[in-house]
Every structure is written in C-alpha cells, then in structure tokens.
Amino acid sequence: MGNLEKNIALNAENRADFALIAKWIAPNAKVLDLGCGDGALLTKLRKTHNVRAYGVEKDDANWLRAMNNGIDVIQMDLESGLSGFEAQSFDVVILSQTLQAVLNTEAIVKEMLRVGREVIVTFPNFGYWRYRFQLALSGHMPVSDTLPYQWYDTPNVHLCTIQDFDEFCRKSDIVIQERLVLTDKEAVHFMPNMMGALAMYRLRSK
Amino acid sequence: MSENSSVGIVAPKIAHFNEPLTLKSGQVLPQFNLIYETYGELNADKSNAVLICHALSGHHHVAGKHSENDKNPGWWDNLIGPGKPLDTNKFFVIGLNNLGGCHGSSGPLSTNPDTDRPWGASFPIVTVEDWVNSQARLADYLGIKQLAAVLGGSLGGMQALQWSIAYPERMRHALVIASAPNLTAQNIAFNEVARQAIITDPEFYEGDYYNHGALPRRGLRIARMLGHITYLSDDAMGAKFGRKLRDGNIKYGFDVEFEMESYLRYQGDKFAGEFDANTYLRMTRALDYFDPALEYGGDLSAALAQVTADFLVVSFTSDWRFSPARSREIVKALLDNELSVSYAEVTAAHGHDAFLMPDAHYHNIMRAYFGKIEV
Numbered sequence: 001m002g003n004l005e006k007n008i009a010l011n012a013e014n015r016a017d018f019a020l021i022a023k024w025i026a027p028n029a030k031v032l033d034l035g036c037g038d039g040a041l042l043t044k045l046r047k048t049h050n051v052r053a054y055g056v057e058k059d060d061a062n063w064l065r066a067m068n069n070g071i072d073v074i075q076m077d078l079e080s081g082l083s084g085f086e087a088q089s090f091d092v093v094i095l096s097q098t099l100q101a102v103l104n105t106e107a108i109v110k111e112m113l114r115v116g117r118e119v120i121v122t123f124p125n126f127g128y129w130r131y132r133f134q135l136a137l138s139g140h141m142p143v144s145d146t147l148p149y150q151w152y153d154t155p156n157v158h159l160c161t162i163q164d165f166d167e168f169c170r171k172s173d174i175v176i177q178e179r180l181v182l183t184d185k186e187a188v189h190f191m192p193n194m195m196g197a198l199a200m201y202r203l204r205s206k
Numbered sequence: 207m208s209e210n211s212s213v214g215i216v217a218p219k220i221a222h223f224n225e226p227l228t229l230k231s232g233q234v235l236p237q238f239n240l241i242y243e244t245y246g247e248l249n250a251d252k253s254n255a256v257l258i259c260h261a262l263s264g265h266h267h268v269a270g271k272h273s274e275n276d277k278n279p280g281w282w283d284n285l286i287g288p289g290k291p292l293d294t295n296k297f298f299v300i301g302l303n304n305l306g307g308c309h310g311s312s313g314p315l316s317t318n319p320d321t322d323r324p325w326g327a328s329f330p331i332v333t334v335e336d337w338v339n340s341q342a343r344l345a346d347y348l349g350i351k352q353l354a355a356v357l358g359g360s361l362g363g364m365q366a367l368q369w370s371i372a373y374p375e376r377m378r379h380a381l382v383i384a385s386a387p388n389l390t391a392q393n394i395a396f397n398e399v400a401r402q403a404i405i406t407d408p409e410f411y412e413g414d415y416y417n418h419g420a421l422p423r424r425g426l427r428i429a430r431m432l433g434h435i436t437y438l439s440d441d442a443m444g445a446k447f448g449r450k451l452r453d454g455n456i457k458y459g460f461d462v463e464f465e466m467e468s469y470l471r472y473q474g475d476k477f478a479g480e481f482d483a484n485t486y487l488r489m490t491r492a493l494d495y496f497d498p499a500l501e502y503g504g505d506l507s508a509a510l511a512q513v514t515a516d517f518l519v520v521s522f523t524s525d526w527r528f529s530p531a532r533s534r535e536i537v538k539a540l541l542d543n544e545l546s547v548s549y550a551e552v553t554a555a556h557g558h559d560a561f562l563m564p565d566a567h568y569h570n571i572m573r574a575y576f577g578k579i580e581v
Contacts, residue, residue: 030544052544060553060567067548068574074537074549084538 016185017122017198018044021094024120024178024202025049029091032116034078034108035098037062039071054090079103082111090116099123100156106172109203113174119203125181127161127193146197162193169203178202212279213245213287213294216270218310221347227305227340230495233330237319240344241266241310242302245286246294248348254581255350256292257341257377258282258301259358259365262433262489263481265309268301269294284564291573296581297354305340306332306488314413314484327413327484334361334496338368342376354579355379359561360528361489364496367536370515371498379579380515381572384525384561386532387506387539388497393527396436397490400429404483413484422483427474429486434473439524439557506535507542516546518575520568522560523553548575 018041025031029051033042036055045051055073057063066073076084079102093116095108100123102108112119124146131142141151149156160168162181169176181188181196188196218241227235243266248255258268260281269280269287286292286299303311306329314329345353356366356377363385370380389397404410407425411418435443443466450465462468502508517540521533530551540547552568554560560568 054541063550064567064570064574067550067571068578070578072546072548074541074547075551076534076549084534084541086538086542089542 039066039069126159173206213270238312248298259362261360308482308485353377357381359383403428423478427478430477506539
C-alpha cells in the first residue's frame with residue numbers, strides 16, 4: 001500500500017473519533033479542519049450539525065477529492081502557518097490524526113489556538129501498551145493498524161504520549177477542556193496513557 | 207461526441223451598443239461595439255452561461271477555429287469544448303474582445319463616430335471596471351440575467367473578481383486563475399518599461415502613427431520580449447533553451463546566437479506585426495489601475511463585503527509575475543467574508559503561462575469545479 005491508500009484506510013478506521021469529535025461541535029458552528037483529507041469529517045459535520053465548513057489540505061489528490069465532495073478546501077502546507085486566517089475567526093479548528101505528522105508542532109498548535117476559539121486535536125497515543133511492548137520485546141519501532149509505517153517511510157515524525165501532551169499543554173498555558181481516550185472505539189478511563197490507543201483533546205487558550 | 211473534441215468552426219459576431227457608457231475616468235463612450243464568439247447552446251432558462259475574460263493580449267476567439275485550415279485555434283481551446291473541462295455540452299460559453307482592444311471591439315483602431323476617423327490615441331483610457339460594465343451590457347444583449355460563472359486568468363481574473371464586486375446578483379461563480387487583487391510595484395515597473403519602449407519609439411508619433419503611415423514596431427517588439435521573459439519561469443526557460451547556440455558556435459557579434467534570443471525576437475516580431483501599440487498601452491494601464499481595495503483604505507476584505515459568488519482561486523507555484531502569495535490575498539479576503547472558496551496551488555514549471563497550459567491536475571481541478579456548477 002502507498003501512503004495515500006494507507007491514509008484512506010486510516011480515515012475509514014477513524015470514523016469512531018469522527019463521531020466523538022462531532023459531540024464537541026455546536027450546531028451551525030464555523031469549523032476549520034486542518035489536513036481534511038477527502039473531507040469525510042466535514043461532510044459528516046455538515047450533515048449532522050449544519051456547520052460552515054472549510055478544509056485545509058496539502059495533497060493534490062486529496063484536495064481534488066475534498067472539492068469533489070463539495071468541501072471548500074484551501075490548498076496549503078500547515079508548516080507555513082495559518083496566516084491566511086484571521087485571529088478567532090473560527091468556532092473550532094480541528095487537527096485530526098495529523099499532529100504526529102507535523103514538523104513545527106508547537107507553532108501549529110499555537111496557530112490553531114489563535115485562529116479558533118476552540119481547538120480539537122486527536123493523535124495516536126505512543127504510550128499505548130502495545131507500542132511499549134513491541135519496542136521493548138521485539139526491539140523494533142512499533143507498527144500497527146493505526147501506525148502502519150516503517151520508521152524510514154513514516155510521515156509521523158512527532159509521536160508523543162498522552163502524558164507528553166498533557167505536559168506540553170501545561171507548559172504552553174493551554175487549557176484542556178476535555179480529554180477522551182479510546183481503544184477499539186471504547187472509552188478508556190483506567191490508566192489511559194497505558195491503555196489508550198487514541199487521544200482526543202478539546203483545547204482553548206488560557 | 208468524443209472526449210476532448212473541438213467546438214469546431216466558429217465565427218465572431220458584433221454587438222452594437224447605442225447607450226453611452228460612462229467610464230471610470232469620467233469620459234463617456236457615446237456608443238461602442240463588442241466583438242464576441244459563443245460556444246455551446248444557451249439553455250431554456252438561460253442559466254448555463256459562462257463568460258471568459260481575456261488577459262493582456264487576448265481576444266474573443268477563445269475556442270474552435272475560424273476555418274478548416276486555421277492553424278491557430280482559440281487561445282483557450284485546450285480547456286473549452288465538448289467533453290473538455292469547461293464542457294460546451296453543458297455550458298454556453300462567451301468570449302469577447304474588451305473595449306480598447308484591437309481585434310474588433312471599439313478601440314484605438316476603430317472609427318470614432320464623431321469624427322469618422324480612427325480613434326487612435328484619443329480613445330479613452332479604459333479600466334477593468336469599465337470592461338466589466340461593458341460585459342454586463344453584452345450579457346443584457348444576449349438576454350442573460352445571471353451568468354453561471356465568470357472565468358479569467360491574469361488580467362482576466364481581475365475582471366472575474368470585479369464582476370463579483372460590481373454585479374453580485376448577476377453571477378454565481380467566479381474562477382480567478384493566476385491573478386492578483388492589484389499589481390505589485392515590480393509588476394507596474396515591468397509595464398512601465400514596456401510602455402516606454404513603445405512611447406519612445408520614433409514611429410509612435412504620440413499614438414497618432416496611423417496618420418503618419420508608421421507603426422512603432424520596435425517599441426512593441428521590445429515590450430513583448432520583456433513580457434515574455436516575465437511570463438516564463440527561469441526553470442522553464444532553462445529547460446527549453448538553456449544556453450543552446452543556434453549555429454553551435456560563438457560568433458563574437460550581436461546577431462542572434464543563443465536560442466533564447468531567437469525565441470524572443472521571433473515572439474516580438476510576431477506580436478509587433480499583429481497587435482496595436484495603443485491597445486497595448488491601454489491594457490497595461492488597466493492592469494496598473496485595478497485595485498478594488500483602494501477605496502477601502504487597502505482593506506480587500508471590506509472591498510469584497512457585497513460579494514455573494516462562490517470562488518475557485520488557482521495559482522501556479524512557478525508564477526512569479528502573479529505569485530501564489532497574491533492569490534492567497536484574494537482567498538483571505540473571501541474567507542474573511544465567509545464566502546465559499548476553494549483554492550488550489552498547482553505545482554507547475556511554466557511560470558505565469560501555466561494557466562494556459564493543459565496540465566492534467568490543473569484541468570482536473572477546472573473539470574471538477576465546472577462539474578459542480580448547477581445549470
């Protein structure tokens with residue numbers, strides 16, 4: 001599978017986090033989805049929440065799919081910031097399963113908080129026990145359905161754990177309004193940094 | 207009909223307008239002609255019309271051929287036709303030559319009805335706003351209340367943007383390709399060099415060369431050579447010409463030695479033989495003057511406050527004359543107004559000229575966007 005096919009497979013897999021993201025969105029909200037892929041999340045939110053949706057996508061093929069799906073999609077590289085968007089011009093800015101693939105992670109989270117009154121970030125939790133065991137026992141970088149890449153071809157350059165991200169928010173004066181941790185689409189409450197595969201955060205500036 | 211076929215043999219028509227047109231400069235055109243071509247069929251409720259606005263040296267002949275043996279199809283023939291990205295099986299496409307042009311619409315070459323002599327240098331300075339007002343008259347003439355879309359590249363994109371500002375209720379989609387919300391100082395500078403080349407040509411006679419049996423060919427030629435340099439990217443020039451010598455060896459003189467020189471001279475000569483210098487001056491001025499944000503203290507978002515159209519904005523990575531950053535300014539202003547906008551930054555090597563090239567991804571974008579437009 002090429003990276004694109006993997007991404008689409010990932011998108012399908014992630015409908016669970018789409019459903020939970022939807023719960024954090026108010027009806028008629030103005031929503032910006034960064035790295036929107038083919039626009040699946042925004043298409044869903046438009047149907048269920050009547051949101052005013054905009055997507056940002058860098059990849060040509062995904063951009064075209066999103067446009068064909070009726071999404072207003074802006075082609076740009078997140079790494080260059082969100083200077084094309086006014087401060088506090090969106091109710092919610094979403095970065096779904098992309099945080100781990102960006103280079104300027106800190107700058108991008110700050111840009112999201114500048115543009116959005118609220119920010120939703122989801123990422124694979126690298127503290128998940130399966131990853132810990134894979135690394136500890138096999139001695140290889142973990143590979144799974146949600147992280148299907150080898151170390152040398154992965155777009156995921158900034159993998160972190162829930163504990164890491166909590167600490168990042170604390171240091172950066174970011175308020176965690178809600179946090180959800182999932183494994184196999186089920187909420188995890190016990191030892192989330194060990195037992196959770198996917199982390200979801202609802203953030204705002206202090 | 208087969209995929210990618212041509213609109214076939216087409217013939218231009220002329221629309222005459224008797225009602226005076228007040229120009230932005232304050233001057234009044236008492237009457238005027240617009241030459242235009244159409245492709246495809248206007249549907250019963252007249253909801254499928256797409257207007258094509260041309261750039262600096264363009265005209266009404268956008269697609270198809272004028273005769274079976276016509277070697278030069280319309281200038282955007284690769285985009286427009288049955289089964290092409292702008293599909294004439296679905297849309298009724300209108301191309302026209304703008305006021306001040308030299309291809310059949312009222313301009314310096316045409317006769318001033320008040321004097322029965324060519325307008326020449328006395329033809330008024332026209333602006334993008336004036337063009338759009340005259341295009342709206344053409345839409346009236348064709349019985350079209352609302353255009354499905356207005357499409358233009360470069361200076362044509364400025365007209366599409368102006369349409370959305372001036373006639374929000376009369377168009378539904380604007381496609382602004384390789385364009386800008388105004389010219390940069392560098393761009394105005396290029397235009398000024400081009401104009402100086404023409405104006406200082408001894409054969410220019412202050413624009414009255416028609417009455418002197420003269421033509422400022424040298425000036426027009428240099429203007430076009432300069433233009434061509436700026437429409438291409440360094441990479442595209444390098445790939446096409448590099449340092450190739452025409453005869454394979456250096457001759458220690460000033461005749462054509464490099465292929466690059468040969469190409470520029472050819473393009474310059476060709477253009478000087480078929481384009482009118484007074485038109486060239488006016489087209490570059492229209493570019494210079496366009497600045498919808500000016501009345502709003504430079505705030506483009508405020509200038510677009512009345513806009514209701516949906517937008518497709520496209521730029522090309524190697525275009526340094528109308529760079530992607532300029533397109534992003536338009537996109538930001540549209541976003542500030544919560545308008546529907548999609549923006550593509552197409553990776554292309556051809557520089558500004560890329561908007562006329564049949565790049566597969568670019569054409570897929572155009573096909574997808576036109577596919578979404580309801581008629």
